Amino acid sequence: MFGKIRDSLSKTRNNFMGHISNLFAKNDISDDLWDELEEVLIQSDVGVDTTLSLVETVKNRVKEEHIKQTDEAKNVLKEEMGKLISSNKPLELDRKRLLTVVMVVGVNGSGKTTTAAKLAWFYQNKGEKVILSAADTFRAAGIEQLQIWGERCGAAVIAHRPNSDPGAVIYDSLKSAYSRKASMVIIDTAGRLHTKYNLMRELEKLYKIAGKQVHDAPHESLLILDATTGQNAISQAKHFMETAKISGVILTKLDGTAKGGVVFAINSELDVPVRFIGTGETLEDIAPFDAEEFVNGLFENGN
């Protein structure tokens, strides 16, 4: 994971934590430092409120703990940022059960289909037998897209015809998971904007269908979030959490220049752990998320 983050970040010369490190390298602890810190955080989509409260917290701690060195102040910041996005909830995906059902959901184009395939690849390498379920019957050629990924990663894809009922696809996928003795089903769903009432209701229906077939399914429901997204990600997370019982977030496209700072904002408002990161367009470009390493890795790269 470490290497992954570093790799992806090294592609960008001026990533934000690089800024931060430089900031702490040259400045004294002064108002200017805090102002610049605010700037850098906002520029990485951390959001106004979260930035202000984060900087306030760090400032107070620096004062109370009589910190004089910028280096120590930097560590306080790291700690506080880590706290914001760390979670001690275990990943349900890693728990052993007869059949684990995973669903990926999110807005259009966030990277659901690709991530579904990456997850299949990742867990197959861990010895799971994975079935991919093509429940995005709506997007033109969405099914073919998943089928191609299925071939590439060697997972069976259960699919119906375009525009058929996604519920029926899920039903079928879970049935055949039993008969084929698969241990994991990963369901790709159609992209939907969180503001579309009917589409969100549809998601609820899909959950019920999964739950009827397999006890407590879906065991993991992952919101796929494009790291390029700004403050709207908070609204996305809120709405998907309401209907889709989101158990975690996967942050995709971290190989760009965007740093997905909005996950800090999401976590200061909502309690939803980041589980994986996506760092490219091939099957290998996925890594489990570790809050401490994430923050650390981001910091180290700047030097």
Place this chain on the structure above:
Amino acid sequence: MFENLQDKLQSVFDKLARHGVLTEADVNTALREVKLALLEADVNFKVTKNFITRIRERAVGTEVTKSLTPAQQVVKIVHEELIATLGESAPLNLGGGSPKIIMLVGLQGSGKTTTAAKLALHLRRSGQRPLMVAADTRRPAAIDQLVTLGKQLGISVYSEDPSTPPPKICAKSVDVAKRGAYNILILDTSGRLHIDEELMDELRQIKHLTNPQEILLVVDAMTGQDAVKVAKGFNNGVGISGLVMTKIDGDARGGSAISVRAVSGVPIKFMGTGEKLNELEIFYPDRLASRILGMGDVLTLIEKAETTLDEEIAREGAEKLLEGSFNFEDFLKQLQQVKRMGPLTQILEMIPGMRDIAKQVSAEDAEKQLVRTEAIINSMTTKERKRPKLLNGSRKRRVAKGSGTSVQEINQLIIQFRQMQKLMKKIKDPRKRKGILNMFGLG
């Protein structure tokens, strides 16, 4: 949010002494709020900074007029500057020889393929003969996606095996267009990162080989601060001539539009407003400006209201509401007005602060409820409408029968109606009263 911003500014100015003109100190305090509002709407930090500088120049020394409060005045300036920054919509450049070529570029997942199909439809409707070119050979099944959309629309798609280099596909498609009497080519290229030098080079090759009239950067309206780097990257890498903002039908404030527009200097030409292929709109700067400020789509609403509402009826209703003499007869009149404006949830969505409520209401349920309520009131006699107290058990049964509803529903309606009346009587605060009048478009 607009209300928020205006309220916030109001409270800022309330604390300041009244002057004849807006002083620098007044303006600075106000501009801090403006800055935060813009940042929250995802306008890039540096772009915001420049923007605020411009506003400051304009605002300082502005005379405080009688008709507008200082807060309203600042908001007005901000709104105007936003519109100026967003710029006017520009039509597609379709000059030069035939076939004309429109190339779509952008990040992965921004909506290029869907936009290609929408544009093709848009162009065919205006009498052109478009051919779509599947030049995204990288994303699995991207070619199939465009082919499928082409079939849906009955618009031809030129494609080759995904192992063919995209520049070659595009170059060949120009010959195909000439032979097939197509006059516009729409090139759907692969999504790519703005920092991917190799893939930027591919775009340059395509550009070199086809010499497009338009290179449109497709930008997701939900993009955050990075929009600036993306726009710069594509503009420096291949050069862009226009922008398309997509997924504007969500609740993103769309501040990235300001950012990309400011750093690229090219006009925003279209907005994607839904998944359906006819959901592509010419860009309107005023609407997007309102949205960035969180004004909802108030302008559209006001336009709609102006064309459909009878102001006299609205005023009468509002006044009666405030007086507490509003009865079912008035209620019915208002209902009929609202119905003329279009689907209820759509109207709710346009009102600032009501979007969340709109989301929780199913469109069908809301319409059904409206129809039932109307039926109930229609089944009352004029006397009953004016004096709901007359409605005893037997009258209610009659109304229920007449409207195909139940006594229970009628009771519910009466309870709701009384609660509303009570609520109105309680509103003594003149500002809130004004708010209600505003809601009726009578502020």
